[in-house]
Amino acid sequence: MTDVLPPQAGSGPRPLDHVVPEPDGYRYPFRIPFGWFQIAWSEEVKPGDVLPRFYFGRHLVLWRDHDGQIHVNDAFCPHLGGHFGYGGKVVDGCKLQCPFHGWEFDAQGTNTNIPYSTRTNSKASVRSYPVREIGDHIVSVWFHPDGAQPLYELDIPAEMTDPSYSAWTDKHFGVNAAAQELAENAVDGPHFRYVHNTEIVPEIESYEADGFTAHMRSVQRFPTPRGVVDGRIDVDNQGPGFGVTRFSGIVDTFLLGAAIPVDANRCEVRFSFKTKSLGDEKATSSVGQAFVHEVCKQFEEDRPVWENKAHLRRPALADTDPPFMKFRKWYAQFYAEPAHAEHDVWAPAAPDLAGGQPVFVPNEATASRKHRTTE
Numbered sequence: 001m002t003d004v005l006p007p008q009a010g011s012g013p014r015p016l017d018h019v020v021p022e023p024d025g026y027r028y029p030f031r032i033p034f035g036w037f038q039i040a041w042s043e044e045v046k047p048g049d050v051l052p053r054f055y056f057g058r059h060l061v062l063w064r065d066h067d068g069q070i071h072v073n074d075a076f077c078p079h080l081g082g083h084f085g086y087g088g089k090v091v092d093g094c095k096l097q098c099p100f101h102g103w104e105f106d107a108q109g110t111n112t113n114i115p116y117s118t119r120t121n122s123k124a125s126v127r128s129y130p131v132r133e134i135g136d137h138i139v140s141v142w143f144h145p146d147g148a149q150p151l152y153e154l155d156i157p158a159e160m161t162d163p164s165y166s167a168w169t170d171k172h173f174g175v176n177a178a179a180q181e182l183a184e185n186a187v188d189g190p191h192f193r194y195v196h197n198t199e200i201v202p203e204i205e206s207y208e209a210d211g212f213t214a215h216m217r218s219v220q221r222f223p224t225p226r227g228v229v230d231g232r233i234d235v236d237n238q239g240p241g242f243g244v245t246r247f248s249g250i251v252d253t254f255l256l257g258a259a260i261p262v263d264a265n266r267c268e269v270r271f272s273f274k275t276k277s278l279g280d281e282k283a284t285s286s287v288g289q290a291f292v293h294e295v296c297k298q299f300e301e302d303r304p305v306w307e308n309k310a311h312l313r314r315p316a317l318a319d320t321d322p323p324f325m326k327f328r329k330w331y332a333q334f335y336a337e338p339a340h341a342e343h344d345v346w347a348p349a350a351p352d353l354a355g356g357q358p359v360f361v362p363n364e365a366t367a368s369r370k371h372r373t374t375e
């Protein structure tokens with residue numbers, strides 16, 4: 001017999017929590033980190049929009065009120081579980097209305113109106129998440145698995161509003177791997193030669209972890225048709241979800257890279273690029289776009305590694321390897337629970353063998369690959 005529970009009792013608001021079935025199996029010793037994560041670009045959420053989203057292993061609703069403020073709440077209405085993101089509306093300027101029976105909630109998740117009652121339900125409450133809209137371009141949400149309030153704030157890079165930089169170019173990727181695995185790539189100089197087929201690999205000058213921030217400084221020599229140009233790749237991370245990469249040498253390019261966990265096994269990445277003006281708008285745009293193309297091409301070259309690799313808790317390293325363990329120690333602070341120690345090797349799920357054994361389909365030959373094969 002199914003238990004029928006009485007309606008919620010007790011005093012004071014109690015945000016409804018929800019549990020989503022866990023992924024088929026955890027692929028990593030870590031789960032979902034806390035921090036600020038980019039959930040959208042500003043232009044994706046117009047006043048009055050109410051959008052369903054799934055991040056952090058949770059059903060969410062992302063909405064912008066008529067005053068222009070963006071809000072993120074848990075998706076389910078505490079009345080009878082309606083999902084706000086499928087037909088919900090912004091009413092009265094800044095209230096979220098459930099599509100099921102019209103109950104209304106403010107951005108903090110407090111019930112403000114039940115259309116067929118003269119009273120509200122003070123216990124009916126929806127979890128809300130802190131949101132910051134940065135530089136009119138990035139919408140960041142604070143997530144902590146225990147519901148803790150923000151433990152740091154994001155510093156806004158000057159380039160975001162510097163008029164000498166171009167308009168934004170945005171790129172969006174979904175990846176079947178945890179955000180930490182992608183972030184580890186930033187300190188990994190040696191993989192460039194094998195995954196990206198670059199002749200010259202970046203040379204790390206320093207990697208410093210400082211509280212919630214980490215800073216990587218490297219020199220990179222870029223081959224160009226007019227010879228090799230000395231350049232730099234410097235990366236500044238603020239928590240696990242917000243990293244600024246500054247490329248210099250050929251053209252100053254600013255890349256805001258933002259990873260957001262979909263659940264413990266998957267993430268999405270948003271890249272927002274700006275290029276410093278070379279004086280000539282057309283030249284800036286074509287050099288800038290070539291750079292964006294190269295970074296995105298490299299991302300796709302990394303993908304099969306990320307999606308198929310095992311996570312080794314105790315990797316066998318060379319004495320000259322970059323500071324992988326220093327990076328992992330820094331990143332580990334963003335997990336609310338200690339790493340799971342039941343395995344040393346965490347492998348991807350078994351492949352779907354309906355069509356036979358798995359097949360590796362390489363990316364199309366790239367310019368650098370072609371170059372390599374003619375050597």
Ligand code: FES
Nearest residue numbers: 077080082098101
């Ligand atoms: S479920 Fe939301 S108003 Fe009834």
Ligand SMILES: [Fe+2]
Nearest residue numbers: 185195298302
């Ligand atoms: Fe890479």
